[in-house]
Structures are given as structure tokens and as C-alpha cells.
Amino acid sequence: MRGFGFYTRLAWQGMCKNGRVYLPYILTCIGMVMMYYIVCALQNSTAVETMRGGGTVQEILSLGQIVIGFFSLLFLLYTNSFLLKRRKKEFGLYNILGMSKLNLARVLLLETLLTAALALLSGLGLGLLFSKLAELSLSRLLSSGPSLVFEISPLAIISTLKLFSLIFLLLLANSLRQVHMARPVELLRAPNFGERPPKANWLLALLGLILLAGAYFLAVTIKDPIVALGLFFVAVIMVIIATYLLFIAGSVALCRLLQKNPRFYYQTKHFVSTGNMLFRMRRNGAGLASICILSTMVLVMLSTTGCLFWGKEAALQQRFPQDIIFSIYDVFYPADEAAADERPGLAERQNYIPVYRELIEAELARRGWQNQPVLDFRHLTTVAAVENSRLTFDQDKMQQAERLVQYKGFYYAHFIPLDDYNRSQASALELQPDEVFICENPNAPYTWNTLSLPQIEQLPEFKVKSLLPEFPHTSVSNSEILPDLWVVVPDEQIMQTVCNVQQQAYERASSVAWYYGFDLPETASPSESDEFVRVIWNQVDERTQQAKANGEFEPPNIHYSDINGERDWYYSMNSGMFFLAIVLALVFVAGALLIMYYKQLVEGYEDQAGFGILRKVGMTDREIRSSVNWQTLVLFFLPLVIAGIHLAFAFNMLLKLLLAFGLSNPALLVQISVICYLIFALLYIAAYLTTSRIYYRIVAS
Numbered sequence: 001m002r003g004f005g006f007y008t009r010l011a012w013q014g015m016c017k018n019g020r021v022y023l024p025y026i027l028t029c030i031g032m033v034m035m036y037y038i039v040c041a042l043q044n045s046t047a048v049e050t051m052r053g054g055g056t057v058q059e060i061l062s063l064g065q066i067v068i069g070f071f072s073l074l075f076l077l078y079t080n081s082f083l084l085k086r087r088k089k090e091f092g093l094y095n096i097l098g099m100s101k102l103n104l105a106r107v108l109l110l111e112t113l114l115t116a117a118l119a120l121l122s123g124l125g126l127g128l129l130f131s132k133l134a135e136l137s138l139s140r141l142l143s144s145g146p147s148l149v150f151e152i153s154p155l156a157i158i159s160t161l162k163l164f165s166l167i168f169l170l171l172l173a174n175s176l177r178q179v180h181m182a183r184p185v186e187l188l189r190a191p192n193f194g195e196r197p198p199k200a201n202w203l204l205a206l207l208g209l210i211l212l213a214g215a216y217f218l219a220v221t222i223k224d225p226i227v228a229l230g231l232f233f234v235a236v237i238m239v240i241i242a243t244y245l246l247f248i249a250g251s252v253a254l255c256r257l258l259q260k261n262p263r264f265y266y267q268t269k270h271f272v273s274t275g276n277m278l279f280r281m282r283r284n285g286a287g288l289a290s291i292c293i294l295s296t297m298v299l300v301m302l303s304t305t306g307c308l309f310w311g312k313e314a315a316l317q318q319r320f321p322q323d324i325i326f327s328i329y330d331v332f333y334p335a336d337e338a339a340a341d342e343r344p345g346l347a348e349r350q351n352y353i354p355v356y357r358e359l360i361e362a363e364l365a366r367r368g369w370q371n372q373p374v375l376d377f378r379h380l381t382t383v384a385a386v387e388n389s390r391l392t393f394d395q396d397k398m399q400q401a402e403r404l405v406q407y408k409g410f411y412y413a414h415f416i417p418l419d420d421y422n423r424s425q426a427s428a429l430e431l432q433p434d435e436v437f438i439c440e441n442p443n444a445p446y447t448w449n450t451l452s453l454p455q456i457e458q459l460p461e462f463k464v465k466s467l468l469p470e471f472p473h474t475s476v477s478n479s480e481i482l483p484d485l486w487v488v489v490p491d492e493q494i495m496q497t498v499c500n501v502q503q504q505a506y507e508r509a510s511s512v513a514w515y516y517g518f519d520l521p522e523t524a525s526p527s528e529s530d531e532f533v534r535v536i537w538n539q540v541d542e543r544t545q546q547a548k549a550n551g552e553f554e555p556p557n558i559h560y561s562d563i564n565g566e567r568d569w570y571y572s573m574n575s576g577m578f579f580l581a582i583v584l585a586l587v588f589v590a591g592a593l594l595i596m597y598y599k600q601l602v603e604g605y606e607d608q609a610g611f612g613i614l615r616k617v618g619m620t621d622r623e624i625r626s627s628v629n630w631q632t633l634v635l636f637f638l639p640l641v642i643a644g645i646h647l648a649f650a651f652n653m654l655l656k657l658l659l660a661f662g663l664s665n666p667a668l669l670v671q672i673s674v675i676c677y678l679i680f681a682l683l684y685i686a687a688y689l690t691t692s693r694i695y696y697r698i699v700a701s
Contacts, residue, residue: 033123040156208245322517444483
């Protein structure tokens with residue numbers, strides 16, 4: 001026991017003597033434990049589950065739980081290496097004085113146990129304290145009533161203990177490995193053991209420039225949201241690799257170029273700081289690249305999820321242009337008796353359109369809602385390739401486009417009969433059998449005077465009689481993934497013929513559908529909307545049961561979309577992603593700031609002797625401070641500047657990704673991105689001022 005007490009005291013004194021190094025590390029461990037527990041607690045909270053859309057949020061938080069756990073492992077391994085390097089001299093001295101490596105292992109074990117105990121007890125305590133605040137913040141984001149019950153999650157505590165016990169075990173194993181493999185002299189010289197000045201690797205620097213230029217080109221030139229979804233992670237990987245190459249190899253090359261410029265290099269502050277940066281740039285480059293990547297991740301996450309959060313109502317209105325939408329699919333119009341015989345019963349589906357229309361309009365009239373604008377039409381919506389006025393359905397070409405994630409030339413083609421168009425638009429347009437109308441689309445204008453469907457021999461080459469105004473926005477055409485092409489054909493039989501051909505061409509074929517959508521009066525409540533839909537659904541179900549009982553043709557199912565019914569899910573999804581982005585941003589910002597701190601701390605001790613020599617040969621404290629300020633200014637503001645450039649070039653791709661989520665608001669994305677960057681820059685400047693003072697105090701002592 002006496003030996004145990006000695007080693008415990010030795011471990012504790014070592015931690016206290018190196019408090020400047022250990023304290024930020026322990027605080028980081030505490031913060032990681034706290035954040036992980038909070039996310040786990042919210043993910044298992046019954047209060048969150050009962051919130052409006054809480055189930056969706058908990059599914060999103062389960063992903064955040066994995067991300068935070070993985071990042072905690074990588075980041076604590078990274079920061080522990082800084083910590084161990086500072087302690088190696090001390091361990092080397094103990095080893096030379098007669099302490100075996102087994103005894104050093106005992107000290108490391110006790111230090112790890114003390115750190116783990118402080119981190120887990122303090123982190124769980126703070127997690128319990130702030131979990132309620134996080135829950136209240138989440139309820140505010142979800143616009144849900146807060147719960148007044150304080151809840152402790154045993155599952156979250158157990159999960160946190162398991163994960164961080166494993167992490168501290170891995171940290172201990174890594175420390176023991178390094179101490180065991182090193183010789184006593186290497187341990188004693190470790191803090192002062194530097195690298196040889198690296199040579200400029202122009203090939204790697206050029207490769208970094210090429211990768212970065214390629215990623216920027218992809219981000220700027222991309223036009224289709226589906227392509228953006230497919231290439232986003234490719235561009236991200238290219239940017240990460242390019243950033244590391246440029247900071248490691250490119251920065252060395254830049255320092256070499258600066259040294260070759262006599263007017264710049266032979267100034268006191270530039271001479272010392274440039275030479276110092278060149279000497280350590282390989283290690284500096286990796287750390288600075290990590291800071292830059294973390295900063296970019298924070299800015300991208302907050303910008304996109306913030307845009308989704310504040311633009312959620314606009315996006316919801318775009319997805320649901322009418323408050324309530326009813327529809328029937330697979331409406332069949334037989335060309336002749338043979339076609340009707342091939343699909344018995346389906347021809348009767350069209351007969352239920354007026355029946356269901358009558359049910360809906362009767363209920364609207366009963367509630368006094370009959371004066372609301374209505375969109376009522378039949379349509380066929382399918383994917384088609386359009387080239388030189390030729391519209392084709394090609395399964396192989398479509399699959400190739402999907403593999404290459406390249407959809408240029410493909411459209412969502414919507415065919416609507418003239419009678420239905422006139423009814424929905426209160427117009428009286430006329431068409432000859434060989435004529436069609438094309439509705440304008442500002443984003444993808446149709447520039448030809450004809451429209452042909454070469455796969456359908458019985459159809460003529462249609463003349464485009466004129467361009468009509470853009471078709472009213474509906475859930476049929478609210479996708480920004482592919483451009484819309486609305487074609488008004490002379491009658492429903494042509495529409496059905498096109499439907500039959502595309503069903504033969506595609507495995508995942510579309511069918512003719514009936515669309516009936518309308519807005520609710522401003523006085524209608526969500527409960528009234530739910531009741532309206534329920535009444536229609538019950539009436540349709542009664543008719544279905546009646547038909548079954550009488551042995552008649554079974555009526556088609558009626559599908560519906562209710563904006564009030566979807567609002568909870570959509571709000572909770574966007575709010576949950578924003579909340580998770582805030583949590584991850586706090587974790588990543590803490591990581592970036594700690595990397596800055598340790599870099600300044602470790603390099604301050606390494607540069608202490610060098611600046612002492614410069615002071616002895618006549619360099620003043622003012623000149624030292626000027627050199628230190630220039631060096632830290634260049635090193636630590638470079639990641640912030642590069643992160644801003646990454647964000648600027650990613651703007652177009654982020655905008656396309658938001659389009660895939662139904663949000664089209666470039667101005668909002670610009671505003672939120674600028675605000676996020678300015679707030680992050682203020683934190684960054686504060687970290688720079690703090691760490692530069694620490695570095696100066698070390699090298700000046």
C-alpha cells in the first residue's frame with residue numbers, strides 16, 4: 001500500500017506541476033463526456049419523445065451520438081499525444097534515476113485513472129445539470145411545450161461510462177506503447193527533439209492545388225441537385241486531401257519562396273518567424289489543416305441546417321403548395337375492348353373520379369369552404385429524355401445517368417389533357433389533334449416548335465401551338481431535382497397511350513393519376529383539417545367495404561397529403577438537424593481551439609531556448625514580440641481565411657443540396673453563412689489573442 005501511495009502521489013504531483021498542459025486536456029475530456037451524455041439523454045428522454053416531432057429528433061440524435069463518440073476517440077488520442085510529449089522528459093529522468101518502465105507504467109495508469117475519474121464524475125455531473133437546459137432549448141426549437149420533470153437517464157449514464165472507459169483504456173495503451181518503445185535518452189530529449197527543416201515538395205504542393213481546383217470546379221459548375229447529392233462527399237474528400245497537402249507541402253514551398261525574396265526575408269521579424277515556421281512546418285501543417293477542416297465543417301453545418309431551420313415554413317409551402325391534396329393512381333383509359341380485357345377492372349377506376357370529387361366538394365360545402373381555389377386535373381408524370389424536340393423513354397440511358405449521377409437532358413414530363421387544363425385554369429383553349437401546348441419553365445425553357453415521341457408510331461409529330469404561362473405550382477411539379485416539362489395534349493387517350501409506352505420502357509413505371517388540391521381558409525384550425533381528411537377517408541372506406549360485400553369492383557384507394565399533418569414531422573426534422581449541428585459545432589470548435597492552444601504551448605517550450613539565444617545576441621523583447629505576433633498571425637489566421645474560401649466555393653453546391661430538401665432561398669443562405677462566419681471569426685480572434693500571449697510569455701521567460 002505504501003508503494004501505491006507513493007505512485008499515486010507521484011502521478012498527482014506530475015499532473016499538478018504540468019497543470020498548464022493537463023488542465024485544458026482534463027477540461028476537454030469533461031466537455032466531451034458532458035456533450036455525449038446530453039445527446040444520449042435526449043435520445044432516450046421520454047419528455048423529448050412526447051414533444052411534437054420528438055421521435056424524428058431522437059432518430060437524428062442517434063446519429064449525433066455516433067459522431068460525437070467517434071470524434072471524441074480521435075480527438076482525445078490527438079491531444080493526448082501533445083500531453084505525452086511534454087511528459088517524456090520527466091519520464092526519461094525517472095528512468096535514468098532507476099525507475100523501471102514497469103513503474104513508469106504504474107504512474108501512467110494512475111494518471112489515466114485520475115484523469116478518467118475527474119472527467120467522468122465532472123462530465124456526468126455537468127451533463128445532468130445541463131441536460132435539462134438542452135431539453136428546454138430543444139423544446140423551444142420544436143415550438144413544443146416544455147416538460148417540468150427532471151429526468152435522469154440510466155441508459156445514457158451506462159453508455160457514457162462504457163464509451164469513455166474504452167477511450168481512456170486506448171489512451172493508456174497508446175501511452176504505454178510509446179514509453180515502452182523509447183530508450184531513456186530519447187525520453188529525456190523528446191521535448192527538444194525537432195525535425196530537420198523539410199524540403200519543399202513541389203509535386204505534393206501541385207497535387208494539392210489540382211485537387212482543390214477540381215473540387216472548386218465541381219462545386220461551382222454543378223447544376224442538378226441529384227448530382228450535388230452524389231458528388232458532395234467526393235468534393236469533400238478532395239478538399240480535405242488538398243487542404244492537408246497544401247498546408248504540409250504547399251506551406252513549406254511558400255516559406256522557401258519567401259526565403260528567396262531578400263526584401264521580405266531579411267527583416268528581423270520575418271527572418272526569425274519564417275525560418276522558425278519552415279523548421280516546424282510539416283507538423284504545423286497537419287495541425288493547421290485539421291483546424292481548417294474543423295472550421296469548415298462547423299461553418300457548413302451551421303449554414304445549411306440554420307437555413308433549413310429558418311426556411312422550414314417556406315420549404316414546407318413549396319412541398320405542399322395546396323394545404324390538402326387528394327389523388328388516385330393507376331387511372332386506366334382503355335384504347336379499345338382488347339385493352340380493357342387485358343386489365344379487367346382498371347377501366348372502372350376513372351369512373352370513381354367524379355364520385356370522389358362529389359364527396360370532397362360536398363364536405364367542403366358543408367363546412368363553408370367551397371369558395372377556396374381548387375386544382376382538379378388528371379395527369380401522367382414520368383421521366384423522359386428530351387433532345388432536339390424528341391421525347392424518349394430509355395431504360396438503359398436512364399440507368400446510365402443514375403450510375404454517372406449525370407441527368408442533363410432528362411425532364412419530369414407531365415402530360416395533362418386539354419379539358420383538365422381548361423377546368424383547372426378556368427380557360428377555354430382549343431387544340432387540333434396534332435397540336436400541343438407547352439407550359440413555360442424559366443429554369444429550362446423549351447425552345448423547339450415541335451414535339452415528337454418517336455417510340456409511339458400512332459402519334460403524329462405535334463406542333464407546339466404556343467407557350468402557356470408556367471403551370472401553377474403543385475406537389476406534382478414541386479421538385480427541383482429535374483426540370484419540369486408540362487405538355488397539354490388534345491385528349492386523355494393520348495395521355496394514356498404515352499403512359500402505356502413508358503410503362504413498357506421502364507421497370508419503375510408511372511401511371512395516370514388524378515389530382516385534387518385546395519387551400520384551407522385562414523380560419524380553419526389544424527384539428528379541423530385533420531377531421532376533414534378523416535371524414536373523406538371514412539366515406540371512401542365505407543364505399544370500399546360495400547363494394548367488397550356486394551362482390552363489385554373494388555374502388556381505388558384515395559391518397560392524401562395534409563400540410564398540417566406533415567408540418568410536425570418536417571419542423572422536427574429541420575429543428576433536430578439544427579440542434580444537432582449546434583451540438584457538433586460546439587464539440588468541433590472546442591477541438592479546434594484546443595489544437596491551437598496545444599500548438600502554441602508545445603512550440604513555445606520548443607522555441608524558448610532559441611529565442612533565449614537571439615536575446616543574448618542582441619534581439620530586444622519588442623522585436624521578439626513583433627516576430628511572435630507575425631508568426632502566430634500567419635499561422636493561425638490562415639486556416640480561418642482558407643475555411644472562408646472553402647465555404648464561398650461550396651455555396652453553389654450547398655444551394656443545390658438545399659434544393660433537394662425543398663428549399664430555394666439563396667439570400668437566406670448568404671445571410672446565415674455570413675453571420676456564422678463572423679461569429680466564428682470572433683471566437684477565433686479571441687483564441688488567437690489568448691494563445692499568442694501564452695506563447696510570448698513562454699519564449700520571453
